[in-house]
Structures are given as C-alpha cells and as structure tokens.
Amino acid sequence: MATIQWFPGHMTKARRQIEDKLKLIDIVIELLDARIPLSSRNPMIGEITKGKPRLVLLNKADLADPARTAEWVSYFARVEGLDALPLDAVSGNQVKEIVPRAKKLWAHKIEAMLRKGVTPRAVRALIVGIPNVGKSTLTNTLAGRKIAATGDRPGVTKGQQWIKVGSGEMDLLDTPGILWPKFEDQQVGLRLAATGAIKEDILSLDEIAFFTVRYLCEEYPDALKERYDLERLPDDLTEASEVVDVMEAIGRKRGAVMSGGRIDLDKTSLLILRDLRAGKMGRITLERPPAETAEAE
Numbered sequence: 001m002a003t004i005q006w007f008p009g010h011m012t013k014a015r016r017q018i019e020d021k022l023k024l025i026d027i028v029i030e031l032l033d034a035r036i037p038l039s040s041r042n043p044m045i046g047e048i049t050k051g052k053p054r055l056v057l058l059n060k061a062d063l064a065d066p067a068r069t070a071e072w073v074s075y076f077a078r079v080e081g082l083d084a085l086p087l088d089a090v091s092g093n094q095v096k097e098i099v100p101r102a103k104k105l106w107a108h109k110i111e112a113m114l115r116k117g118v119t120p121r122a123v124r125a126l127i128v129g130i131p132n133v134g135k136s137t138l139t140n141t142l143a144g145r146k147i148a149a150t151g152d153r154p155g156v157t158k159g160q161q162w163i164k165v166g167s168g169e170m171d172l173l174d175t176p177g178i179l180w181p182k183f184e185d186q187q188v189g190l191r192l193a194a195t196g197a198i199k200e201d202i203l204s205l206d207e208i209a210f211f212t213v214r215y216l217c218e219e220y221p222d223a224l225k226e227r228y229d230l231e232r233l234p235d236d237l238t239e240a241s242e243v244v245d246v247m248e249a250i251g252r253k254r255g256a257v258m259s260g261g262r263i264d265l266d267k268t269s270l271l272i273l274r275d276l277r278a279g280k281m282g283r284i285t286l287e288r289p290p291a292e293t294a295e296a297e
C-alpha cells in the first residue's frame with residue numbers, strides 16, 4: 001500500500017475530487033477504523049461533504065474491543081446524531097446492514113417521490129475515508145467481485161462507474177473518496193501509526209511501540225501479560241523507564257537480544273506492533289470516545 005505524503009497540493013486535489021463525486025450522490029458513507037474512530041477521521045468531513053446525509057461505518061471491528069465499539073456507536077448517536085455501524089469488510093460481517101441503513105438516511109426523499117407518484121430510484125452513495133481504512137476491500141465486498149482501481153491514472157477512462165448493491169436498492173460509486181488524516185496532533189499520529197494506517201517512517205518505531213505499550217499497560221494489562229508471559233506490570237507508568245522496562249521484558253521473552261545481551265528495541269518494537277495489528281493480543285481499541293473528558297479539555 002503506497003503512502004501518500006499529504007502536502008497542501010494533494011489535499012486540494014483530494015478535496016476537489018470528492019467535490020466532483022458529491023454532485024453525483026445522495027449520501028456519504030464515512031469509513032472509519034473501529035480501533036481509532038476519531039483519529040482515523042478527517043475532522044473537516046462535515047465541511048468537505050457539504051452536509052450530505054452521512055452513514056458512519058466502523059470498519060475492522062473484528063480487531064476492535066467490542067465493549068469500546070458499543071461506546072463509540074453510542075457516542076456517534078448521542079454527540080453527533082450519526083448512525084454508526086460496526087463491521088468487518090474482509091469477512092463481510094454486517095456488510096448486509098449497509099443498504100437498509102443507507103436507505104433510512106434517504107427515506108424522506110423516497111417518500112417524497114412516492115407522494116409525487118414517481119418510482120423511487122436507488123440511493124446513490126460514495127465511500128470516503130483515509131488511506132488503508134478498507135475502502136477498496138469494502139467496495140469489493142459490496143460488489144461481490146474485485147473492482148479494478150481505475151481512478152485517476154492517466155490513460156485510464158476517468159468515467160465513474162456505478163456498482164449495484166443489494167437488490168438494486170443502492171448504487172455505489174466505484175472510486176471512493178480519499179481523505180487525509182490529521183497529522184498535526186501527536187497522539188493522533190501515534191494511533192494512526194500503531195494501527196498501521198500510516199507508515200512507521202513518519203514517527204520512529206520505538207516511539208510508536210512505547211506509546212502502544214504504555215496504553216496497553218493502562219487499558220489492557222491482562223492481554224499484554226498473557227501475550228508475552230509477563231508476571232507483573234509496573235504500577236506507575238509516569239516514568240518512561242518503567243515502560244521501557246516492559247518493552248525490554250517483552251524483547252527478552254521473544255529473543256530480541258543483541259550480542260552482549262542487550263535488548264534489540266527496534267526488533268522488539270516491530271514485533272509488538274505486528275502482534276497488535278494482527279490481533280494477536282486480542283481485540284484492542286486504541287481510542288476512547290471523548291465524551292467523558294470533553295468538558296475537561
């Protein structure tokens with residue numbers, strides 16, 4: 001998966017491409033990563049999609065903590081008034097729910113058409129999301145086949161294609177809208193890097209693993225202990241050295257040891273992140289809904 005360096009020119013281009021597609025559609029399907037819903041979102045989404053009705057999909061829910069995912073669904077409903085559906089684009093779990101939810105967002109238009117004696121047409125939808133969130137996977141799952149990425153390569157027909165979904169109730173644009181993540185916030189960057197949404201080279205590997213291990217010690221201590229056969233974790237994580245001790249203990253258990261017996265922290269960091277991304281520590285969510293802390297900020 002290619003990483004995109006989002007300098008302002010790219011953002012302007014991405015935005016313009018979405019604006020062109022918006023003219024063709026009724027509703028926006030905003031794809032987020034269930035493990036980091038707000039960090040995997042472009043915070044300007046409402047503005048960019050010009051207030052079109054929006055369905056939120058929390059993808060990769062198979063990797064996320066189900067209890068946290070339920071909290072996120074409730075957050076989106078309560079705080080943003082948005083319907084959020086957790087799903088798994090690879091296995092297709094809950095993907096069948098998309099069409100009824102999409103139709104609900106458009107129900108008033110369908111009713112208006114019926115009142116005028118017009119046969120309602122399919123609801124037209126566009127998937128948008130940051131790179132790696134699962135847009136192509138979901139498009140293929142919805143289409144029931146592999147959709148070739150035509151997109152914006154020179155020499156390739158630029159015309160948009162519609163994919164028929166369900167029993168002709170939804171038409172989906174075949175090329176999703178690519179949004180850029182918000183890099184400026186350090187915590188957001190770390191969450192994106194930990195889940196693999198952005199390449200490690202933006203932040204250093206041990207920095208990402210450090211963040212991950214500290215978070216796991218706080219939120220998922222048992223999962224961490226079990227995965228790496230650790231007897232105990234430090235009580236006080238305010239000292240960076242305590243977190244590094246945990247990383248070293250993991251490295252030792254896993255044989256990430258250099259000549260002279262020192263722990264290879266780079267190797268250790270990589271194996272921790274690989275385990276996290278593959279779900280080897282269980283289902284883990286790296287971000288809590290802000291509701292509880294919103295007032296304090």
Ligand code: GDP
Pocket residue numbers: 001059060061062063087088089090091129130131132133134135136137138
């Ligand atoms: P895009 O850049 O948004 O089009 O993302 P892709 O569709 O290429 O997906 C990026 C990676 O995430 C791929 O390795 C997919 O297999 C993986 N992926 C997508 N959806 C899911 C999901 O629901 N669960 C899991 N575990 N992996 C997923």
